[in-house]
Amino acid sequence: MNKIVDRILFRYPAKVMKNRKEHILVKEPEGPKEISANTRTLPGIITNRGCAYAGCKGVVIGPIIDMVHITHGPVGCSYYTWAARRNKGKAREGGKSFLEYAFTTDLQESDIVFGGIKKLAQAIKEAVEIFHPKAISIAATCPVGLIGDDIHAVAKKAQEEYGIPVLAFSCEGYKGVSQSAGHHIANNKLMKDVVGTEDIPEAQRKKYSVNILGEYNIGGDEWEIKRVLNKIGYTVIATLTGDAEYGDIAKAHNADLNLVQCHRSINYIADMIEIKYGLPWMKVNFIGIENFSNSLRNMAKYFGDAELMERTERVIQEEIEDIKDEINRYKEMCKGKTAVLFVGGSRAHHYQGLLKEIGMETVMAGYEFGHRDDYEGRDILPYIKLDADTRNIEELTVEKDERKYRLRMSPEKLEELKKEIPINQYKGMIHDMKDNTIIIDDLNHFETEMFIKALKPAFFGSGIKDKYIVEKMGVYSKQMHSYDYSGPYAGFRGAVNFARDTAAGIHTPAWSYIVPPWKKEPILKGKIEKEGVEEAC
Amino acid sequence: MLNNTPKEISERSALVVNPAKTCQPIGAMYAALGIHGCLPHSHGSQGCCSFHRMHLTRHFREPIVASTSSFTEGACVFGGKTNLKKGLETVFEIYNPEIVAVNTTCLSETIGDDLSEIISSTNIPKGKTVIYANTPSYVGSHITGFSNMTKAMVTHLASKDENGGNNKLAIIPGFVEPSDMAEIKRILKLIGIPFIMFPDTSGVLNSPNTGKYVMYPKGGVTVEELKDLGNCFGTIALGKFASEAAAYELEKKCEVEAHVLKVPIGIKATDDFIMELLQMTVKEVPKELEEERGQLVDLMVDIHNHYHGKKVAIFGDPDIVTSMTEFAVSLGMIPKYVLTGTPGSAFEKDVTDILKSAGIEDFRVKAAGDLMELHQWIKNDKVDLLIGNTYGKYISRAENIPLVRMGFPILDRVGHSYFPVVGYKGAMRIIEKISTALLDKYDRECPEEDFELVM
Numbered sequence: 001m002n003k004i005v006d007r008i009l010f011r012y013p014a015k016v017m018k019n020r021k022e023h024i025l026v027k028e029p030e031g032p033k034e035i036s037a038n039t040r041t042l043p044g045i046i047t048n049r050g051c052a053y054a055g056c057k058g059v060v061i062g063p064i065i066d067m068v069h070i071t072h073g074p075v076g077c078s079y080y081t082w083a084a085r086r087n088k089g090k091a092r093e094g095g096k097s098f099l100e101y102a103f104t105t106d107l108q109e110s111d112i113v114f115g116g117i118k119k120l121a122q123a124i125k126e127a128v129e130i131f132h133p134k135a136i137s138i139a140a141t142c143p144v145g146l147i148g149d150d151i152h153a154v155a156k157k158a159q160e161e162y163g164i165p166v167l168a169f170s171c172e173g174y175k176g177v178s179q180s181a182g183h184h185i186a187n188n189k190l191m192k193d194v195v196g197t198e199d200i201p202e203a204q205r206k207k208y209s210v211n212i213l214g215e216y217n218i219g220g221d222e223w224e225i226k227r228v229l230n231k232i233g234y235t236v237i238a239t240l241t242g243d244a245e246y247g248d249i250a251k252a253h254n255a256d257l258n259l260v261q262c263h264r265s266i267n268y269i270a271d272m273i274e275i276k277y278g279l280p281w282m283k284v285n286f287i288g289i290e291n292f293s294n295s296l297r298n299m300a301k302y303f304g305d306a307e308l309m310e311r312t313e314r315v316i317q318e319e320i321e322d323i324k325d326e327i328n329r330y331k332e333m334c335k336g337k338t339a340v341l342f343v344g345g346s347r348a349h350h351y352q353g354l355l356k357e358i359g360m361e362t363v364m365a366g367y368e369f370g371h372r373d374d375y376e377g378r379d380i381l382p383y384i385k386l387d388a389d390t391r392n393i394e395e396l397t398v399e400k401d402e403r404k405y406r407l408r409m410s411p412e413k414l415e416e417l418k419k420e421i422p423i424n425q426y427k428g429m430i431h432d433m434k435d436n437t438i439i440i441d442d443l444n445h446f447e448t449e450m451f452i453k454a455l456k457p458a459f460f461g462s463g464i465k466d467k468y469i470v471e472k473m474g475v476y477s478k479q480m481h482s483y484d485y486s487g488p489y490a491g492f493r494g495a496v497n498f499a500r501d502t503a504a505g506i507h508t509p510a511w512s513y514i515v516p517p518w519k520k521e522p523i524l525k526g527k528i529e530k531e532g533v534e535e536a537c
Numbered sequence: 538m539l540n541n542t543p544k545e546i547s548e549r550s551a552l553v554v555n556p557a558k559t560c561q562p563i564g565a566m567y568a569a570l571g572i573h574g575c576l577p578h579s580h581g582s583q584g585c586c587s588f589h590r591m592h593l594t595r596h597f598r599e600p601i602v603a604s605t606s607s608f609t610e611g612a613c614v615f616g617g618k619t620n621l622k623k624g625l626e627t628v629f630e631i632y633n634p635e636i637v638a639v640n641t642t643c644l645s646e647t648i649g650d651d652l653s654e655i656i657s658s659t660n661i662p663k664g665k666t667v668i669y670a671n672t673p674s675y676v677g678s679h680i681t682g683f684s685n686m687t688k689a690m691v692t693h694l695a696s697k698d699e700n701g702g703n704n705k706l707a708i709i710p711g712f713v714e715p716s717d718m719a720e721i722k723r724i725l726k727l728i729g730i731p732f733i734m735f736p737d738t739s740g741v742l743n744s745p746n747t748g749k750y751v752m753y754p755k756g757g758v759t760v761e762e763l764k765d766l767g768n769c770f771g772t773i774a775l776g777k778f779a780s781e782a783a784a785y786e787l788e789k790k791c792e793v794e795a796h797v798l799k800v801p802i803g804i805k806a807t808d809d810f811i812m813e814l815l816q817m818t819v820k821e822v823p824k825e826l827e828e829e830r831g832q833l834v835d836l837m838v839d840i841h842n843h844y845h846g847k848k849v850a851i852f853g854d855p856d857i858v859t860s861m862t863e864f865a866v867s868l869g870m871i872p873k874y875v876l877t878g879t880p881g882s883a884f885e886k887d888v889t890d891i892l893k894s895a896g897i898e899d900f901r902v903k904a905a906g907d908l909m910e911l912h913q914w915i916k917n918d919k920v921d922l923l924i925g926n927t928y929g930k931y932i933s934r935a936e937n938i939p940l941v942r943m944g945f946p947i948l949d950r951v952g953h954s955y956f957p958v959v960g961y962k963g964a965m966r967i968i969e970k971i972s973t974a975l976l977d978k979y980d981r982e983c984p985e986e987d988f989e990l991v992m
Contacts, residue, residue, distance in 0.1 A: 051584025
């Protein structure tokens with residue numbers, strides 16, 4: 001693998017090679033485990049990354065169903081986040097969902113010149129009068145910061161005037177270096193103004209109350225996870241933020257355990273909730289049968305209740321019984337094949353177990369915008385230096401809320417548990433990868449082409465932008481953000497859906513028709529032009 | 538579906554809900570992809586470029602490759618010069634395009650980066666070309682962006698040789714599908730007119746799967762052809778909003794006479810297009826084309842009962858919607874609501890003229906409107922059919938009105954990049970779609986005793 005990496009790097013101009021070298025790593029037993037991540041994108045390199053607005057509005061805030069999310073900017077940003085990410089949601093009885101809508105101030109030239117504040121205030125007024133939402137969010141886009149529109153002042157005034165929460169997010173697209181900055185900005189605001197604002201009286205609190213953090217219900221993932229949790233006996237107070245109502249998030253501090261699925265996007269809140277309210281978090285992975293089962297077992301261990309543990313085992317057994325025959329069929333079709341994963345900030349790690357369960361090995365994996373802790377584990381956190389591009393993202397510090405702080409168990413017992421289960425811990429992607437596999441950060445177009453040719457995987461799990469590039473090379477590319485409009489992929493039933501889709505993708509008959517017969521079989525005497533799946537570089 | 542949209546219409550002056558347009562740079566990116574060997578470059582923060590690539594990819598199900606300057610906060614303060622210079626150098630070193638077409642975003646436009654200065658101070662490899670268009674997202678729509686980039690092709694490249702013309706027609710197809718561009722070219726070839734079409738995404742955004750990825754597919758207008766535009770004997774610009782600016786620029790710069798026509802959707806606009814071609818070239822209509830027209834008329838007569846008198850709402854991009862409205866009228870349909878998100882009074886005037894001259898009085902036409910408003914109109918007074926892009930499917934489901942997908946974007950069906958809607962052939966396809974949509978609904982919902990075998 002080192003040879004392949006070197007060969008590809010060698011094709012870069014010197015400066016680019018110097019930069020990219022730091023972002024590519026081959027895992028070796030004794031080799032260095034350090035990778036450069038969360039640094040600025042090289043202009044012109046053809047990155048897959050998006051911006052802070054996408055990370056804030058598109059990812060974290062947008063899925064909250066009963067809020068009107070107003071994008072303050074020209075029309076594009078709002079338009080491109082309109083129903084494009086498959087964070088599903090359903091209005092509760094008597095409640096509302098605005099997921100089918102896109103709201104924008106549609107800034108015009110005169111607004112750029114004279115400021116867009118008046119228009120924003122008027123837009124909020126219209127939104128309140130027409131839609132009567134539970135709450136409103138305002139997301140800033142690139143020009144907003146540049147022309148100096150004070151969206152926070154507008155939000156404050158509107159909140160007083162209409163008596164509903166109005167949250168302003170300064171998530172201009174140029175902040176930070178990727179979507180990641182937007183996650184952080186969103187986390188800060190939710191923590192400051194939403195979490196902890198609605199108490200559940202003690203008498204109404206339920207045993208085994210949890211929150212699912214960093215789960216956006218793509219293709220119904222959260223519903224499938226919740227189905228199983230409910231079956232075991234858990235109560236999910238809030239999911240951040242797939243299919244969430246505003247009120248759920250306000251109540252999140254009442255739970256007894258936070259489950260962190262997507263570490264990158266939500267670890268800030270997980271940490272802050274623990275400091276402020278004494279509620280510990282645990283890393284889970286709901287993707288894949290074994291990962292999901294282990295996460296369920298860890299949850300039961302946390303609550304330490306024998307009956308809960310027993311029920312957990314029973315449910316796991318039942319669920320696996322339901323799916324094992326079907327999944328084995330797909331395993332027969334997929335086993336022995338190799339996979340490459342390149343997904344945002346979490347799935348490139350989380351899907352490796354599921355791929356393994358259907359017999360596939362991940363030979364290369366990378367994140368668009370993961371940080372070093374997502375690659376190397378949280379132990380690295382004290383050693384990460386913030387560079388100039390991320391330093392301007394606010395680091396929110398919270399303090400213990402004396403009134404609402406509640407220890408869920410004695411500190412000694414928690415320390416004991418930490419030895420057994422991943423409380424406040426995430427070991428990162430590299431830890432779970434095999435030796436001689438490639439870890440790559442911020443994969444670009446050139447590298448995608450080169451690595452596909454060199455590795456010839458059967459499966460490339462990535463996004464919409466590279467899907468068709470890779471499929472033109474004769475390699476099945478599955479969208480791991482949108483699930484190619486399928487899903488759920490989380491949980492037990494999700495594992496079957498994923499396996500079914502993957503088997504179909506690898507084996508669809510069309511692949512065998514790429515080379516026309518007249519290029520395979522001689523019609524007249526003469527030589528056959530060599531065609532078909534691309535050769536290695 | 539869309540349960541929060543009230544029937545009662547209240548005046549909105551600031552809040553746009555479910556826009557019927559998007560922003561400039563995506564149109565510029567699409568136009569740039571219609572140049573052979575071109576890599577579009579987005580001068581702004583990288584989010585825009587990703588969004589535009591994603592959206593075009595979803596529409597075409599094809600690779601859409603473009604680079605970006607990847608602004609950071611620092612660049613916003615000190616200007617994006619270094620980002621663009623470095624970006625262009627990297628692009629040429631790694632991706633080796635023939636030409637880079639730079640568009641801007643609201644970011645670089647607001648801070649006022651001077652692209653002309655930046656590009657002229659950048660080392661561009663010999664024989665390679667960089668052009669640019671200013672595409673501020675807070676002006677117009679994606680159609681404006683397409684128009685600006687198409688115009689930039691003329692501004693930066695077209696020139697007139699002293700030793701005379703090339704005997705070619707310059708043709709600007711407008712913001713239409715690669716399949717439509719191919720169909721327009723087929724018509725020109727049938728009549729026997731040499732031409733330069735720009736931009737031309739056919740062969741680029743509907744390329745075959747051969748097992749080999751080609752970053753710059755065969756299609757697209759070449760840089761040489763763009764330079765040669767100044768030697769054409771005339772220009773036909775299809776669609777005022779998308780194509781007029783480039784045609785006038787070519788007239789101004791190289792004295793190539795501009796003829797602005799509707800996008801040839803429907804029988805009348807296609808007739809007008811062909812008549813113009815004949816007048817400009819003194820050629821004759823080939824038998825094959827006349828036969829196609831006859832087939833279209835035959836079909837119009839055969840199944841007029843499917844759609845005659847049906848009320849229809851049409852929305853989307855102004856040039857397409859204007860032509861489609863005209864076609865709907867010629868089918869005996871009643872366009873009741875006609876809306877575009879793109880601002881511009883020419884749209885309202887042109888559509889109003891079409892409807893008035895057909896004796897239709899009870900209609901609403903609006904530029905710079907949004908889909909929430911269109912939905913509210915429909916809630917107040919229903920139509921039988923909806924014609925527009927994929928976003929119409931929400932209204933379609935909410936109000937149980939069949940949707941014929943047309944225009945940009947179509948994110949949930951295929952066919953649009955392979956089969957045309959322009960020309961006589963395209964018109965037949967539209968009729969088939971309309972007829973099928975209406976009859977499918979009837980078949981699904983009619984009482985069983987009224988279920989028919991032959992329709």
